[in-house]
Amino acid sequence: MRIFNDYYNNQVKLSFSDHPFDQDPKHVWVICRYRSKWLLTKHLERGLEFPGGKVERNESANEAAIREVSEETGGEIESIYYIGQYFVTGRYDQLAKNIYFANIKTIKKHSTYMETAGPVLLDELPDNIRTNELFSFIMKDDVLTYSLQFIKANSLIA
Numbered sequence: 323m324r325i326f327n328d329y330y331n332n333q334v335k336l337s338f339s340d341h342p343f344d345q346d347p348k349h350v351w352v353i354c355r356y357r358s359k360w361l362l363t364k365h366l367e368r369g370l371e372f373p374g375g376k377v378e379r380n381e382s383a384n385e386a387a388i389r390e391v392s393e394e395t396g397g398e399i400e401s402i403y404y405i406g407q408y409f410v411t412g413r414y415d416q417l418a419k420n421i422y423f424a425n426i427k428t429i430k431k432h433s434t435y436m437e438t439a440g441p442v443l444l445d446e447l448p449d450n451i452r453t454n455e456l457f458s459f460i461m462k463d464d465v466l467t468y469s470l471q472f473i474k475a476n477s478l479i480a
């Protein structure tokens with residue numbers, strides 16, 4: 323398990339084992355690839371980030387992951403893999419979030435993208451994400467770094 327602080331100095335615990343913190347987490351985050359590019363969304367307040375959000379009532383975390391990718395980017399899933407989970411301890415609350423990696427087969431145009439401006443494709447993730455104001459705080463800690471390492475080490479990229 324890795325333990326570090328996030329952009330807001332909250333403690334994050336991260337593990338790539340099977341649901342180490344919560345069997346039934348209420349949050350999901352999906353690292354997406356589409357045709358050799360990274361597929362992100364532009365959150366209207368937070369900026370560029372991989373899609374994700376809250377699990378709804380009567381929905382599994384996996385179902386939420388697929389729905390959030392569609393709602394925030396228009397992306398339709400080719401394959402999706404659970405890769406790990408993290409646990410954030412904030413000042414007032416705490417949350418567990420599943421991390422997925424998804425290969426996207428098509429991007430459908432939607433009329434709205436929930437609280438985002440829709441899909442953004444990047445050839446590369448820049449080296450300066452942590453200081454780049456275009457990017458969301460959820461991209462600015464070691465969750466992204468270690469998740470990308472895991473995805474590469476396990477040859478998940480199609």
Ligand code: GTP
Binds near residue numbers: 334351412417
């Ligand atoms: P809503 O308006 O209901 O979406 O509330 P919210 O966005 O404040 O709630 P949420 O439960 O998503 O997040 C609560 C707090 O947890 C946020 O303010 C962050 O501090 C933290 N948090 C949520 N998601 C992440 C994440 O992916 N990474 C990190 N480091 N912190 C997160």
